Ligand SMILES: *[C@@H]1O[C@H](CO)[C@@H](O)[C@H](O)[C@H]1NC(C)=O
Ligand SMILES: *[C@@H]1O[C@H](CO)[C@@H](O)[C@H](O)[C@H]1NC(C)=O
Ligand SMILES: *[C@@H]1O[C@H](CO)[C@@H](O)[C@H](O)[C@H]1NC(C)=O
Ligand SMILES: [Ca+2]
Ligand SMILES: [Ca+2]
């Protein structure tokens with residue numbers, strides 16, 4: 001079961017310090033030129049440009065574009081982004097007066113509207129040619145080096161240029177799945193989204209944290225601040241995507257069940273775009289755990305149906321067990337193909353001591369590594385910083401399955417390998433450091449990648465023992481073109497291996513996976529703390545290191561035991577290979593890479609260019625019932641109550657029957673009813689009472705009134721008509737004396 005990951009990151013101190021000193025930074029506004037070589041260069045009169053989408057056979061597109069541009073009296077500026085058939089046309093003024101622009105605009109619009117091959121067109125409006133750079137008066141902003149590093153320029157997430165172009169996360173809702181969000185704080189309240197929030201611990205819509213002495217429950221609030229703190233309000237900090245909405249799901253303040261976790265993953269999933277989950281299984285270097293059945297199913301469901309069918313984005317951090325040589329391949333959340341796994345680097349660009357590495361890490365971002373803070377860093381914090389940075393500042397969200405826009409970051413600790421597709425990956429830093437500028441530029445021209453294709457091998461029974469170092473066990477599976485034909489997979493994204501291994505000390509095993517290209521992933525690292533004697537039971541390791549490579553070929557799994565031979569050798573019982581990828585060919589991959597590089601100039605950010613946005617699907621909110629701890633308690637109470645009364649009732653019946661005696665003939669008859677018994681009783685009692693001279697205790701009627709279970713208000717005969725209102729005989733225990741029912 002997942003546990004807490006708490007503690008303070010370096011800059012979170014800013015959020016927590018309620019003593020935000022009023023040292024407003026008032027720097028004089030400077031003017032910066034707008035970097036858009038393709039679109040500026042006009043004088044004080046703006047140049048007219050249109051984005052046009054053409055409908056024509058592929059090979060004729062270029063020619064059609066040329067023709068259309070000529071007909072309209074415009075200049076074809078070339079294809080836009082990756083989009084087949086999207087062109088940018090510009091009107092090059094050649095001595096015309098400004099006043100004629102209206103006329104040109106009208107005639108061009110009319111022409112495009114009537115032209116058969118024009119699917120849609122839109123005039124591109126240029127932003128002002130120069131803008132004020134941003135200076136905020138928030139007292140803690142100068143300390144937020146991860147946003148804007150003055151001391152070591154470049155060692156930040158490069159987000160200010162994006163803000164200057166008015167990309168701040170507007171239209172995106174980020175939800176912090178944590179211990180609650182204190183949404184009344186001045187820096188959070190204006191961006192708070194109550195519609196996206198929920199409290200699964202108390203089962204109410206308000207995720208306000210319940211601080212107690214043991215844990216302050218500030219973690220979720222801090223994350224929320226990192227993401228969407230209000231800028232320029234003379235208060236504390238600035239959020240990385242301060243235009244976004246921030247919601248909270250309170251789930252970590254109490255016992256967490258699989259079903260609660262599952263519900264959290266899909267809560268308000270048509271409102272919340274991004275789920276930030278800064279927690280996971282224990283980082284103690286000996287745990288192997290992840291989402292269970294329900295959690296997994298809901299993650300998958302969210303990725304398919306969330307965000308109106310574009311897919312919820314789950315961001316998880318790699319974990320903080322670095323000092324226990326923990327590895328995020330043993331963490332089912334970091335290992336999942338449905339999550340974006342993010343690791344940490346400190347200001348110098350090295351891995352902090354607490355950071356975990358793994359083969360499924362996608363990228364890294366800055367986190368606290370400061371010596372003074374080290375003692376309290378125990379949170380999966382980087383998520384908070386990065387969350388809203390990437391392509392989230394988009395109004396037209398696309399399924400995020402491609403992290404390849406981050407920059408490779410120079411670091412002596414990280415070992416980089418370049419795979420067949422040309423992507424560099426390191427177990428420590430994933431594909432590199434997140435860079436908001438590059439991500440947002442890429443998002444501007446990003447089109448969804450093809451549908452996910454997958455291939456699953458048969459379960460490969462091996463039953464082979466694992467030798468000690470320096471020998472190793474090697475097993476292989478060949479994926480043929482015929483195997484991939486069904487799904488049409490050409491290139492890889494994730495590669496997953498599910499293994500069942502028995503071993504007397506799990507931490508002694510080292511597992512590596514080789515893709516057909518020879519790219520090696522260390523999917524199972526040795527862990528000195530992990531002395532679990534049960535090995536792995538159907539555990540899935542995954543790697544992203546073969547992203548973009550050809551899927552077909554031979555995959556090799558290498559396992560060795562670094563322990564000593566005093567222990568029994570382990571055995572590889574069985575394994576199974578799963579490939580996830582797409583129908584893109586390696587050439588398609590290269591083409592997308594080229595387009596992204598081309599888009600990095602900022603020219604699409606500077607214009608209001610945007611791709612046509614598909615409407616998305618109409619998916620209703622999930623209405624599911626949550627079983628929380630409180631509900632369980634109530635149910636338990638009700639259950640106990642029912643059991644108690646059942647016993648009581650039975651006792652009642654038994655004792656009454658024993659005392660009073662039953663007509664045996666009656667009990668064998670199916671039509672025998674209580675009123676008959678009652679009648680019988682009365683008859684019997686009449687006789688007995690007469691004989692013994694007993695009488696009805698005076699208290700019996702009051703006691704009966706106190707006890708609704710004793711009263712049968714009306715009894716039915718076989719035909720269903722009310723025949724009489726006969727009181728059920730009261731218990732002799734209640735009465736405390738012999739029963740006598742004679743009225
Ligand atoms: C911040 O607010 C001040 C007024 O208090 C304003 O002059 C300044 O332009 C604002 N800065 C930004 C970046 O909006
Ligand atoms: C950072 O952003 C600026 C624009 O603000 C851009 O010119 C520069 O290339 C970016 N740097 C990197 C390393 O991406
Ligand atoms: C930024 O965008 C928003 C919404 O699109 C708009 O209301 C606002 O005026 C823009 N700000 C600037 C400085 O362009
Ligand atoms: Ca609440
Ligand atoms: Ca603020």
Ligand SMILES: [Ca+2]
Nearest residue numbers: 283319321326
């Ligand atoms: Ca971990």
